[in-house]
Amino acid sequence: MSRRAAGTAAARERAAWGFVAPALIAIAIFFVIPVVSALFLSLTDFDIYALADLKNLRFVGLQNYERLLTNPLFWGAMKNTLWFAVLGVPLSIAASLGAAIILNARVVKWRPIWRVVFFAPFVTTLVATAVLWNYLLHTKYGVINWAIGAVGIPPVDWLGQPSTSVPAILMFVVWKIFGYNMLIFLAVLQTVPDDLYEAARIDGAGPWKQFTNVTLPAIAPTLLLVSIISVAGFFQLFAEPYVMTQGGPAQSTVTVLYFMYEEGFKWWNLGSASAVAFVLFLCIFAVTMVQLWVSRRLGGEHT
Secondary structure (H helix, E strand, C coil): CHHHHHHHHHHHHHHHHHHHHHHHHHHHHHHHHHHHHHHHCCCCCHHHHHCCCHHHECCCHHHHHHHHHHHHHHHHHHHHHHHHHHHHHHHHHHHHHHHHHHCCCCCCCCHHHHHHHHHHHCCCHHHHHHHHHHHHCCCCCCHHHHHHCCCCCCCCCCCCCCCHHHHHHHHHHHHHHHHHHHHHHHHHHHCCCCHHHHHHHHHHCCCHHHHHHHHHHHHHHHHHHHHHHHHHHHCCCEEEEEHHHCCCCCCCHHHHHHHHHHHHHHEEEEHHHHHHHHHHHHHHHHHHHHHHHHHHHHHHCCC
């Protein structure tokens, strides 16, 4: 390589680093440094006393993690979080995909208006809508109990019983978030060639066969992306149970993030709260790896 060519390559490399430097700096400031700091805190007994005087800060190694894994309250929060994820992810994906398929159909009129209507809950203030749903679910004067009472079903104390509090919050969460994933599905559905559906109809495929043999294979990568996003979102539920039930009744809606909040900002055990954050990160990472592995296996079987 000539000296001129080497100089040109070096200049291009410097230019490339100059373009990506702002993004790398932002990632370092807002992600890498906080993560490293939180990891360090999880190995200490950082609490309200250490906030007043750092001389009270002690390195305790993995003691926070050991206490966490022997804490029944943490395992109860983990069980509740798993329930939210196992029930909520399929429901939210089904609602999003169903709405996208309906809006993608040519027979639907005023599609731009329906897009706005379906997407509006996602951009509304979470706390305000959660308070509104508290009234909708109220035992005495809630609209939902009024509707089921019209068909002879007695009123349900949706947020006052452990057996109904999780489904009640799930109804709200699915309603709140499905519009975002709906737009993702709608965008990918509009890229599926009409020729594939025409060929399927010529072969005698009905709507269900067209969905399973044409639509699903075409949107499989997007379906994986949405499932990963949804799992991460449901594992990080906090504001919904905090506003609607404050973790009750009988701690049936305490999630891992809610438990972390109480450890850090109610009891001021910031070292323990940091340990909860890293355990939650490992759980989300493990589930994501399983999803990717299953996707690769299914993709290999279909090729």
